[in-house]
Every structure is written in C-alpha cells, then in structure tokens.
Amino acid sequence: MTAFVLEARDVGVRFGGVRALHGVGLGLRPGEVCGLIGPNGAGKTTLFDVLSGIRRADEGRIVLAGADITRRSPVWRARHGLRRTFQRQQLFGQLTVRDNLLVAQEWRRGAAASRRERAAAVLHECGLDPLAERYAGGLPVGQARMVELARALADPPRVLLLDEPASGMSADERARLASVIRHTAEERNCAVLLVEHNVAFVMELCSRVVVLDLGEVLAEGTAQEIRADPRVAAAYLGTQDVSRTPPAAPPAAGR
Ligand SMILES: Nc1ncnc2c1ncn2[C@@H]1O[C@H](COP(=O)(O)OP(=O)(O)OP(=O)(O)O)[C@@H](O)[C@H]1O
C-alpha cells in the first residue's frame, strides 16, 4: 500500500478548557480525495490549521513524505507543496484574479513567462478566463472560492487541504469544482483533504471519508461504510441523517 504523503499523528489542541482535537490520527495517500466531515465545532478547521502550520498543536506530530514537519512554518510547508484554502476566504482583494495566482508563484526563481503560462493554464482549467483581469475583492463568494482554489493550484501542490470550497457555489460552479479536484488528484497525483458540509458532494467525490466529532476521529471508511455507520448518524442527530441527505449547509460565506 502506498505510503502516506501527509500524516497527523496523535494530534491534540486545546483552547483553554475546550479540547478542540484529541488523539487525532489521519494519513493521506498521493492521488486520493479524502473527505473530512463532522458537525459544527468538530475540529475540522483546527486540524487544517495544525496541518498547514498556522497553529502549533499542543500534542502530536505532523509528517510530510516521511519527514517530521511539526515545527516547520506555514511558508516552508507551502513551498514544499502543502497548500490550503480557507473557510473564511483570504484572497488579495486589491489584486486581479490573475495576479492572485502570480503572487502564489512569486517565490519561484526562473522565467516569469513560465509562471504566467502556468497561471493561464490553471485559470482556464478553473473556468476563470473571463474573470482574469477582475479585482478579486469584488467577486461573489462562489467565484472567489474558485479563485482561492486556483491560487492553491498555481504552483503544483502535493497536498491540497480544502476547507468548505463548495460553500456559496452554484450547481455549475460545484460541478466544475468537483472536476478540478478529481483532475488534481488523479492526473497530478496530489492528495486532497476535503472539508464540506454538503455530505452528498463529499460522498460522490471521496474514496475515503473520515468523521470528526468533538475533536476525535469517530469513524473512517468508504462513503458507503460511513453512510451505514450508526455512530455517524447519531453524531449528526439534531441536524440530519447522513444516510439520506446532507446536513444543513452553513451560511454562504462560512462563519
Ligand atoms: N481561536 C479559537 N479560540 C477558542 N476556541 C476555538 C478557536 N478556534 C476554534 N475553537 C473551538 O474549537 C472547536 C473546534 O472548532 P473548529 O473551527 O475547528 O470546528 P469545525 O469543525 O471547523 O466547525 P465548522 O463546521 O463550524 O467550521 C470549537 O469548539 C471551537 O469553538
């Protein structure tokens, strides 16, 4: 079985009295799309923050391609191919869509022409050609989320962490998003970890799903196994039953 490209080992995070994550272990393989679901406050974004280096875990280790990166900065991690998008969007609003992608590659030496070429290819793949010269700050949330994804892809990632990328998207935008995620995983051998409240979207796209609840891994398995797991249904009680319909979507722009 292929080795993990990214691993969280026994990760724990506390916010004062709140145990946001406890003993969380998770591994991603190259080329797979893994879903991460769980009720509001389960710890999904906190896990992304720890994986991407924005937050230091109180316990546990993060391992990238076999190397311990627990103490590495977010910038170091990004430059080694670990990229993410944010639940609360973080685009450069004063820059055009194209420049948002160019900035993401700026650290790379070499010809500016190749960076421009790469940006153009990713814009095209994401259906963003018509928006390339628009300021990112003025875009509706669905389009802005696609730009954030494009920016994460501008410099080819090894691991892509997507925090509610479909939230605020139209059905057409969601279909494009699904196809870009699939292509990124399958053609570029990138590992994708997808957080989404739209469980139907997750189940369709992900070969494997991990369920977090109250900061702990509650279940892990194929989409089919997760749908049938009574513990997962119980964790969602009060929202909806995952075996039939997705839980209520969060507000369009995240929190
Ligand atoms: N900066 C913070 N300070 C204090 N508590 C926090 C902070 N960030 C998150 N928490 C708490 O940690 C827990 C996990 O939050 P987190 O945002 O990771 O959940 P989530 O699964 O991403 O939820 P959602 O689905 O609503 O985005 C929650 O109880 C939350 O209130």
Ligand SMILES: [Mg+2]
């Ligand atoms: Mg979150």
